[in-house]
Amino acid sequence: MGVCYSKLLKTTFNSSKYSYDVNWSPEWSPTPKTFPLLRLPFLALLEVFKSLDPIELFILSQCSRKAASSIHFVGSKKWKLSVDVREQSININDIYRVAITESSIKPTWIYDRRMKMLFVKYQKNENNKLELQKVLSQLQSAFRCPVTSFEYNGFWKSDQCWVSVLKCIVQNQVQPLESFVLTRSWKMEDLERALQNVKVSRQIRIRIHASSFLRLDLMMFKSCKCIELSFSWLTISDLDVFMEEWKAGNLPSLRYMLIRNDGFHWYWYDQILGFKRDEMKQLGARRKLVIDENLSVDECTGGVDIQADNGRKATIQMDRVSDSWFKLFVWNN
Amino acid sequence: MSVENAPVVDVDEAAIPVEKKMYYRFESNDKKEFRVSELAIQQSETLNRLVEAMGYTSEDVENKPAIAIENIDGKTLKLVFQWCEHHKGEAIPVDDGSVPKIVEIPEFDAKLMDIDNGLLFKLIWAADYLNIVQLLNVSCKKVANMAQGKTPAQLRRVYLLPSDEEDEAAKRAAQEAQDPRAREVEEEFEERKRQGGNSFF
Numbered sequence: 001m002g003v004c005y006s007k008l009l010k011t012t013f014n015s016s017k018y019s020y021d022v023n024w025s026p027e028w029s030p031t032p033k034t035f036p037l038l039r040l041p042f043l044a045l046l047e048v049f050k051s052l053d054p055i056e057l058f059i060l061s062q063c064s065r066k067a068a069s070s071i072h073f074v075g076s077k078k079w080k081l082s083v084d085v086r087e088q089s090i091n092i093n094d095i096y097r098v099a100i101t102e103s104s105i106k107p108t109w110i111y112d113r114r115m116k117m118l119f120v121k122y123q124k125n126e127n128n129k130l131e132l133q134k135v136l137s138q139l140q141s142a143f144r145c146p147v148t149s150f151e152y153n154g155f156w157k158s159d160q161c162w163v164s165v166l167k168c169i170v171q172n173q174v175q176p177l178e179s180f181v182l183t184r185s186w187k188m189e190d191l192e193r194a195l196q197n198v199k200v201s202r203q204i205r206i207r208i209h210a211s212s213f214l215r216l217d218l219m220m221f222k223s224c225k226c227i228e229l230s231f232s233w234l235t236i237s238d239l240d241v242f243m244e245e246w247k248a249g250n251l252p253s254l255r256y257m258l259i260r261n262d263g264f265h266w267y268w269y270d271q272i273l274g275f276k277r278d279e280m281k282q283l284g285a286r287r288k289l290v291i292d293e294n295l296s297v298d299e300c301t302g303g304v305d306i307q308a309d310n311g312r313k314a315t316i317q318m319d320r321v322s323d324s325w326f327k328l329f330v331w332n333n
Numbered sequence: 334m335s336v337e338n339a340p341v342v343d344v345d346e347a348a349i350p351v352e353k354k355m356y357y358r359f360e361s362n363d364k365k366e367f368r369v370s371e372l373a374i375q376q377s378e379t380l381n382r383l384v385e386a387m388g389y390t391s392e393d394v395e396n397k398p399a400i401a402i403e404n405i406d407g408k409t410l411k412l413v414f415q416w417c418e419h420h421k422g423e424a425i426p427v428d429d430g431s432v433p434k435i436v437e438i439p440e441f442d443a444k445l446m447d448i449d450n451g452l453l454f455k456l457i458w459a460a461d462y463l464n465i466v467q468l469l470n471v472s473c474k475k476v477a478n479m480a481q482g483k484t485p486a487q488l489r490r491v492y493l494l495p496s497d498e499e500d501e502a503a504k505r506a507a508q509e510a511q512d513p514r515a516r517e518v519e520e521e522f523e524e525r526k527r528q529g530g531n532s533f534f
Binding site for chain 1 (some may be wrong): 346387404428429430432434436450453454457458460462469470471472474476477478479480482483484485488489491492493494495496497500
């Protein structure tokens, strides 16, 4: 009497995980150096994907729509993207990098495994502003993961490409950005429109140089842990209103804020939470604020201690020399 | 009596009865028979649970027919059992979630898998079928290594990935084979979409 493995299997296991006799078909006629990847059983296919690094997975995703739609099986939660518009690059998990560069020859992709960097070279044409956006869409489509960080440092040249890239990000994900860093933009209406739509959970840093009369409503950043604004054109009165909101407990996430100005103009009646300028300039013990394991900010060197209605303790400090900055440090209880 | 105060006794190792190693007999679908040690079988979760459930004694193993593994041929099964014997007693690895997964292919495994891709394909199916975690890891790593340094076009050739057009054609052919009316409905739907209709019905 022969013992049939498959029959025994059915009687031994009640698990529905295995369907041995239904689709088990490893028949395939090989040709040298080819391998039918998508004909592997699901778990094996997953193992192959797990062994590929993110750049290799991305290259694989470009083979066909079917291949692209399989990549996310590895697990979308494993991936996050960071976009740097000026550098024309996208980082994956802060380790792997896709750099988009112009080329005079035909478009090529070169992967430097040692540097963990993929060079996407495209031919210069009128649509080259869209190249970063295109590659970002391809990455998001393959990995089905969010962009967590957006950075544009257009200090030396003005390029409105960042607006369309940011728009693309905001439209494609509900998850807020963790970090948003913007340095200089000539078109203020673009900036204001962008900031109306973008949501940031962790860190926002905006440095607008030579732009006129940018008085952003600070409350639009109320979900951030860390706010840094330079050349803000905000007034002491604006800061007072904002600090009243903080005191009332309407900014529970905020841990640090730095507002720079060419020089805050103080009128004799100006105060912030009832404190005069000189009170906030006092020297004191040096304290460092650690916001989270990857984010700490410069040291608090004095100022005046305050407390919100919910008991949260903080320190506000004004630049002692030229009134050019105002800082808020919110301490851990 | 505490452990520290217990008397030290010399043990005559020869006097201890050595447990006889148990070997199981398996038969491939092309009737090739293999004898595999109990410890080696533990590398396969499926076979291990199978032999546990069967509860064979040494006599049963000799007297009863070999356990048939219907879906794997002798050539593949030989590789599987060679691998299991070499790695017997080793712990079954657990995925630590690293990205990408770190898998080293030992020299023995590399030599074992120095085979044509057809046999490698069957080996992976067998490793998956028999739930041999580490064999699946190393064999899939070998497949992943084929992607190194390849462009999308090269990968398409190596991994035999159909293009979007080929996928579409295959889908249409499958639909037509199943239901000749399906294509007509789809074309009608596309036509209405082109005309700007919001609803098909």
